[in-house]
Amino acid sequence: MINASLLNDIFTAAAPMPGVDPLGYGIPPLLFQLLSYLTFSMHITAMNFTVGGAILFLWLHLRRNDATLPIRRYLGGGLPLGMSYVVTLGIPPLLFVQVLYGQQFYSSSILIGSFWILIIPLLITAYGLFYLHKLTRDSRRSGHGAIIFIGLVAMLLIGFFYVNNITLSMTPEKWLDMYAAKPDGLSLNLSEPTLFPRFLLFITPAIAVSGLGIILAGSFLSRWGREAEASLFRSFGVRAVPVGFVLQAVCALWIIAVLPENISAFVFAGNSATVLLVAGIILAALAAILALIAAGSKRVLPALLSLIMAFAAIFCHAALRDMVRLQYLAPVFDLSQVPVKTQWGMFGIFVATLLLGLALLIVLMLRVFPGMASAARK
Amino acid sequence: MNYPLWDLAFSGSGLIVAIIATIHVFISHFAIGGGIFLWLAEWWSGKQPEGAEIRKWLHKYATFFLVYTTVFGAMTGVGIWFSIQLASAEGTSLLIHQFVFVWASEWVLFLAELTVLYLYYYGWKTNSPRMQLWLAGLYALISWGSLFAINGILTFMLTPGNWTLENPDIAAGFFNPGFWPSLFIRTLIMILLGGLGGLVIASRIPVEELKEKTVRFCIRFVIPAALLAPFFAVWYWSVLPDSAAKLIEGGAVGVGGGRMEAITTYFITAIVAGAMIVVASTVVYLRPKALTFMTAVAIFLIGMTGVTGAEFMREMARKPYVIHGVLYSNALWKHKAADADYMAKPYLEKSRWHPAEIPSSLERGEWLFRLQCISCHTRDGYRAIIPRTAAWNGDFGVKWFERMHEQGVMPPFEGSLDDRAALTEYLLSLHGKKENAVDILKKLEAGLEAEKIKMILQEAGRAPDALPPEIPADEAAADAAEDEKEALK
Numbered sequence: 001m002i003n004a005s006l007l008n009d010i011f012t013a014a015a016p017m018p019g020v021d022p023l024g025y026g027i028p029p030l031l032f033q034l035l036s037y038l039t040f041s042m043h044i045t046a047m048n049f050t051v052g053g054a055i056l057f058l059w060l061h062l063r064r065n066d067a068t069l070p071i072r073r074y075l076g077g078g079l080p081l082g083m084s085y086v087v088t089l090g091i092p093p094l095l096f097v098q099v100l101y102g103q104q105f106y107s108s109s110i111l112i113g114s115f116w117i118l119i120i121p122l123l124i125t126a127y128g129l130f131y132l133h134k135l136t137r138d139s140r141r142s143g144h145g146a147i148i149f150i151g152l153v154a155m156l157l158i159g160f161f162y163v164n165n166i167t168l169s170m171t172p173e174k175w176l177d178m179y180a181a182k183p184d185g186l187s188l189n190l191s192e193p194t195l196f197p198r199f200l201l202f203i204t205p206a207i208a209v210s211g212l213g214i215i216l217a218g219s220f221l222s223r224w225g226r227e228a229e230a231s232l233f234r235s236f237g238v239r240a241v242p243v244g245f246v247l248q249a250v251c252a253l254w255i256i257a258v259l260p261e262n263i264s265a266f267v268f269a270g271n272s273a274t275v276l277l278v279a280g281i282i283l284a285a286l287a288a289i290l291a292l293i294a295a296g297s298k299r300v301l302p303a304l305l306s307l308i309m310a311f312a313a314i315f316c317h318a319a320l321r322d323m324v325r326l327q328y329l330a331p332v333f334d335l336s337q338v339p340v341k342t343q344w345g346m347f348g349i350f351v352a353t354l355l356l357g358l359a360l361l362i363v364l365m366l367r368v369f370p371g372m373a374s375a376a377r378k
Numbered sequence: 379m380n381y382p383l384w385d386l387a388f389s390g391s392g393l394i395v396a397i398i399a400t401i402h403v404f405i406s407h408f409a410i411g412g413g414i415f416l417w418l419a420e421w422w423s424g425k426q427p428e429g430a431e432i433r434k435w436l437h438k439y440a441t442f443f444l445v446y447t448t449v450f451g452a453m454t455g456v457g458i459w460f461s462i463q464l465a466s467a468e469g470t471s472l473l474i475h476q477f478v479f480v481w482a483s484e485w486v487l488f489l490a491e492l493t494v495l496y497l498y499y500y501g502w503k504t505n506s507p508r509m510q511l512w513l514a515g516l517y518a519l520i521s522w523g524s525l526f527a528i529n530g531i532l533t534f535m536l537t538p539g540n541w542t543l544e545n546p547d548i549a550a551g552f553f554n555p556g557f558w559p560s561l562f563i564r565t566l567i568m569i570l571l572g573g574l575g576g577l578v579i580a581s582r583i584p585v586e587e588l589k590e591k592t593v594r595f596c597i598r599f600v601i602p603a604a605l606l607a608p609f610f611a612v613w614y615w616s617v618l619p620d621s622a623a624k625l626i627e628g629g630a631v632g633v634g635g636g637r638m639e640a641i642t643t644y645f646i647t648a649i650v651a652g653a654m655i656v657v658a659s660t661v662v663y664l665r666p667k668a669l670t671f672m673t674a675v676a677i678f679l680i681g682m683t684g685v686t687g688a689e690f691m692r693e694m695a696r697k698p699y700v701i702h703g704v705l706y707s708n709a710l711w712k713h714k715a716a717d718a719d720y721m722a723k724p725y726l727e728k729s730r731w732h733p734a735e736i737p738s739s740l741e742r743g744e745w746l747f748r749l750q751c752i753s754c755h756t757r758d759g760y761r762a763i764i765p766r767t768a769a770w771n772g773d774f775g776v777k778w779f780e781r782m783h784e785q786g787v788m789p790p791f792e793g794s795l796d797d798r799a800a801l802t803e804y805l806l807s808l809h810g811k812k813e814n815a816v817d818i819l820k821k822l823e824a825g826l827e828a829e830k831i832k833m834i835l836q837e838a839g840r841a842p843d844a845l846p847p848e849i850p851a852d853e854a855a856a857d858a859a860e861d862e863k864e865a866l867k
């Protein structure tokens with residue numbers, strides 16, 4: 001039952017922070033947060049493969065070296081597949097952010113609405129172009145650099161609009177002036193000092209993570225007896241990894257320099273945020289070291305471990321990002337303001353669906369992949 | 379009033395939602411029906427002597443299916459989500475919070491359906507026929523499961539049944555009165571579209587005998603579905619809220635001076651499209667070799683038109699609510715609307731999203747328009763307010779806002795008498811008419827005074843039946859006052 005006085009509070013609370021949704025959280029917020037970190041990390045990993053894949057494809061395409069053709073075919077062919085998982089894995093974190101932070105997220109989305117809705121045609125453009133490349137690359141030689149470039153720009157714009165939205169959702173003090181000046185949703189959060197470093201902090205590791213993906217592909221090629229291609233993949237992949245990580249480190253320093261004082265003090269206060277920051281750095285370093293080992297090995301395991309470490313680093317980044325958000329919002333919002341009205345039965349249905357779904361996919365993959373692998377074998 | 383409103387010129391947020399949703403609805407129905415079709419076609423091709431040739435056609439179908447449903451279908455599905463946040467954050471928030479684990483389970487189904495489709499498509503050459511049949515069957519089943527999940531939320535918006543805000547029973551909301559009829563009718567439409575999609579690819583088969591066989595196979599999906607759909611439509615009709623049914627019926631017999639209402643147009647579009655498909659499919663079944671690619675595309679597009687008509691009708695039938703009987707389209711909660719004192723309070727005192735200082739009544743009117751009207755109307759674009767208020771004067775505007783909800787397609791106006799006058803002033807200003815809110819209220823008051831006096835006089839048997847219409851209200855009031863003085867002498 002919903003308390004009538006709560007509803008009154010909700011509808012008469014002070015401007016402009018919207019009142020909490022009367023239906024509240026269906027499970028304790030901590031569980032939503034964990035689900036959100038996990039699925040957001042999966043989304044970002046898929047995004048890294050795809051954006052990084054497109055960047056590395058273009059890099060190789062511009063250098064026009066025929067020897068790298070197998071890598072280009074691998075990267076270009078993987079883009080539509082990568083894109084579909086970027087979107088599909090992006091659904092749950094977008095769902096959970098609306099549950100946890102709907103008041104902030106909907107408000108900021110509407111404030112930048114005209115840009116926010118552009119994400120849809122941009123998605124269709126990028127995805128469609130990646131398919132166009134894949135389906136026509138054997139029949140039509142020219143124009144593929146431009147096709148992938150436009151697709152990449154579309155993806156980067158989507159990321160840029162996302163960072164605008166999320167940073168704006170954390171700074172409610174800007175909302176009212178922004179809305180009064182431009183109620184048509186044609187605002188962006190360009191005055192936000194962390195906007196560009198934050199955007200680049202997400203994009204730069206894409207080069208490293210897709211490098212790891214290329215090394216992993218190389219290790220599979222070794223397994224299939226295609227050693228010449230395998231060593232090409234490994235030697236290229238291992239060169240991309242440090243580039244991505246070094247650029248990310250630069251962006252990390254940049255963002256620390258421009259964070260508001262209270263936020264950077266919070267991050268370095270020796271609390272759980274600091275632990276996440278340090279853990280993220282260590283895990284990224286481990287991923288880089290394992291990538292070096294994998295580059296000199298024909299085995300799949302080091303490359304796989306390296307990717308797992310990178311995923312764990314992204315997870316730490318996701319959790320730290322959420323803590324920073326809560327710190328930004330602390331003066332006006334905390335999770336305890338929202339009532340918890342548990343839906344354990346529904347949660348159980350979701351968990352059961354998830355487990356069944358994953359089990360089904362694993363069984364099917366185990367049955368389908370050996371056939372594909374033997375066809376790929378030399 | 380919790381959230382800002384997206385004040386988008388020309389299209390408004392409503393048309394953006396409608397465009398994205400129309401594209402998505404068509405493709406997503408095809409995605410599920412096409413999945414069932416793929417599965418049955420896999421099975422059928424295994425039984426035919428020219429199975430290998432049929433599978434070549436099937437591979438083309440699968441390629442078209444993959445690109446069309448994932449690039450356009452899945453992305454516009456995300457697009458609906460993006461657009462409804464912007465058009466109705468309050469309503470979206472309710473749907474998200476109430477059905478969070480339905481959405482989350484729906485996502486698992488998306489993930490599974492996408493992966494199974496890839497295993498099927500990319501395993502075309504390496505999977506055994508048995509595995510392909512399994513994968514196609516699983517795809518069909520899982521994608522239908524995703525319909526099952528979203529159908530509960532979609533029908534909830536029009537027929538929430540026993541679900542209330544005070545007692546939010548998820549099962550009652552999900553398995554609401556519209557759930558089953560909608561599920562059946564959508565399943566039929568999906569099967570029909572799957573068959574129509576098959577026709578498009580089959581029309582290009584060069585071997586005539588094979589084309590004939592394949593075209594007839596496709597038509598077997600179309601005609602039964604098209605013939606059965608009206609029966610389920612009648613069932614669906616029977617569970618609609620009275621107000622929604624009246625809205626459609628009222629339009630159909632010509633409410634509003636006999637002109638055909640938009641909702642009726644959509645209704646008729648759906649029926650005509652369905653009939654055309656039955657006729658066209660019958661012709662094609664009898665003369666399959668005559669089917670050209672463009673004819674097949676045309677029938678496919680007629681299918682899209684029909685589905686669009688039906689979806690628009692369903693959307694419009696929900697007026698003036700975003701969640702029927704719970705939340706109005708402009709984010710006013712029904713339970714708040716029932717509280718007369720609350721409703722009569724000055725609107726901007728309750729709203730969050732406007733500047734603290736609003737110097738003039740004209741600007742106040744603009745903010746009232748922005749915060750109460752633009753979720754449905756634009757100024758001069760989609761559902762434009764300017765032509766709708768062309769004949770207004772100040773007196774009429776203020777009175778209209780008091781009673782506009784009585785028609786059944788508008789929410790009640792929220793705010794004080796001053797608010798009504800300020801909004802009227804703003805709307806008149808869009809026509810270049812300058813009528814200040816204070817003057818509007820003065821005239822109104824004088825008019826009311828005149829009405830009151832007229833009533834007194836009528837009771838005394840001394841007044842004419844009606845005031846001459848050409849006499850301005852304030853002059854009429856003065857005249858009536860003179861009359862009254864005379865009468866008292």
